[in-house]
Amino acid sequence: MNFELTDEQKMARDTAREFARKRLAPVAQKLDEEEHTPRELYAEAAELGFFGILIPEEYGGLGLDYVAYCLVMEEIARVCAGFQVCLTVHNSLVSTALLKFGTGEQKTRWLPKLASGERIAAYSLSEPGSGSDAGSLKCGARLEGDHYRVNGAKTWVSSGDVADLFLVFVLSDPARNSRGVSCLVVERSTPGFTIGKKEKKLGIRSSSTHELHFADAKVPATNLVGAPNEGFKVALTQLDGGRVGIAAQAVGIAQGAFDEAVSYARQRQQFGKALTEFQATQFKLADMSMKIDAARLLTLRAASLMNDGKRATREASAAKLFASETANQVAYQALQLHGGNGYIREFPVERYFRDARITEIYEGTSEIQRLVISREVLKEAAEAAPAPATR
Numbered sequence: 001m002n003f004e005l006t007d008e009q010k011m012a013r014d015t016a017r018e019f020a021r022k023r024l025a026p027v028a029q030k031l032d033e034e035e036h037t038p039r040e041l042y043a044e045a046a047e048l049g050f051f052g053i054l055i056p057e058e059y060g061g062l063g064l065d066y067v068a069y070c071l072v073m074e075e076i077a078r079v080c081a082g083f084q085v086c087l088t089v090h091n092s093l094v095s096t097a098l099l100k101f102g103t104g105e106q107k108t109r110w111l112p113k114l115a116s117g118e119r120i121a122a123y124s125l126s127e128p129g130s131g132s133d134a135g136s137l138k139c140g141a142r143l144e145g146d147h148y149r150v151n152g153a154k155t156w157v158s159s160g161d162v163a164d165l166f167l168v169f170v171l172s173d174p175a176r177n178s179r180g181v182s183c184l185v186v187e188r189s190t191p192g193f194t195i196g197k198k199e200k201k202l203g204i205r206s207s208s209t210h211e212l213h214f215a216d217a218k219v220p221a222t223n224l225v226g227a228p229n230e231g232f233k234v235a236l237t238q239l240d241g242g243r244v245g246i247a248a249q250a251v252g253i254a255q256g257a258f259d260e261a262v263s264y265a266r267q268r269q270q271f272g273k274a275l276t277e278f279q280a281t282q283f284k285l286a287d288m289s290m291k292i293d294a295a296r297l298l299t300l301r302a303a304s305l306m307n308d309g310k311r312a313t314r315e316a317s318a319a320k321l322f323a324s325e326t327a328n329q330v331a332y333q334a335l336q337l338h339g340g341n342g343y344i345r346e347f348p349v350e351r352y353f354r355d356a357r358i359t360e361i362y363e364g365t366s367e368i369q370r371l372v373i374s375r376e377v378l379k380e381a382a383e384a385a386p387a388p389a390t391r
């Protein structure tokens with residue numbers, strides 16, 4: 001076991017830290033207020049290669065590993081979680097889907113443009129009637145010659161305002177339910193495809209969240225990713241990697257809230273001394289710091305398993321569950337340390353408190369993570385030992 005980062009991983013982390021400090025910190029509050037991120041800011045992140053972190057160099061990406069990816073995601077979310085959402089969806093939910101399941105032609109068609117950030121990608125699984133029970137989706141796709149005819153609606157789609165292509169999960173064989181789901185790339189310009197309502201959210205406000213509508217949308221059959229009717233496995237495989245990205249986001253939010261708490265507690269004087277001189281503050285900071293460490297270690301362990309090409313379903317869910325609960329606990333305590341000042345928008349801790357909340361909801365709620373972990377643990381137990389005799 002080696003906890004040392006490689007030079008490459010350190011360089012990726014430091015580049016992201018510098019970008020976040022110089023370019024995001026001055027505007028993070030404004031982006032939150034305006035509920036929008038201008039495309040130019042994404043273009044600056046693209047210049048640094050942040051849209052192609054996991055894409056191999058042969059397709060124009062940085063070709064870095066999942067550990068470097070998580071370090072970059074953490075540093076960005078530490079300053080502006082809303083900005084990071086677009087990057088994490090693009091990198092670990094969509095680009096790697098094309099790498100793992102795409103044909104050679106699809107890789108050369110889309111990956112170079114995704115790697116350069118010329119095109120931004122979004123992931124679309126949820127529907128108004130299908131959230132945690134993702135396999136019950138209804139948005140239908142019928143194969144008609146050389147294209148799929150798609151009808152229905154999708155919801156909770158991050159980056160809906162800026163995305164150029166959408167990885168969409170559709171029901172291609174209604175008789176087979178989740179075993180009749182296919183995965184399609186839908187280009188923004190597809191006839192019959194429209195971007196719907198923008199949601200007004202509690203947190204991560206600089207990231208836009210939209211509905212998608214399909215009315216006889218014609219999607220070329222060559223945009224099918226993976227085998228027909230095997231799309232649900234693509235969706236769940238991608239969520240393993242996606243959940244590691246959200247775990248890194250949660251670690252970043254927790255670290256950012258902690259940074260604010262330390263800075264405030266050092267300068268705020270009450271009863272004639274700084275807050276940091278009270279044991280009540282010191283113990284709070286100790287607990288916060290310990291939990292952030294544990295969340296980061298779980299996240300990097302899952303990332304490291306993914307580097308080895310191993311399935312990391314349980315580890316990804318554990319990292320996401322623990323890190324998201326940590327982000328909420330740490331942001332809560334950081335706000336508490338600010339007292340009344342934590343409750344107003346003048347201090348960034350209020351934004352961290354709101355941003356933390358979503359990490360326990362998207363890419364699978366905490367309840368779904370517990371379900372995934374318990375299923376995996378019981379599967380491992382059953383494989384290790386035959387079922388005990390019933391009493």
Ligand code: CAA
Nearest residue numbers: 125131132133134135157158233236237313362363364368
């Ligand atoms: N990797 C690969 N295959 C997997 C897998 C994984 N992690 N997990 C399951 N599978 C396979 C199973 O082996 C099964 O295969 P067979 O058909 O051959 O048997 C198939 O996939 C179906 O699996 P399940 O029977 O376990 O499926 P289920 O219907 O019981 O659902 C679930 C499982 C865990 C509840 C799943 O529906 C789930 O994760 N729900 C939460 C949905 C979610 O996370 N949504 C996030 C939306 S995206 C988002 O938020 C993005 C954003 O914008 C930020």
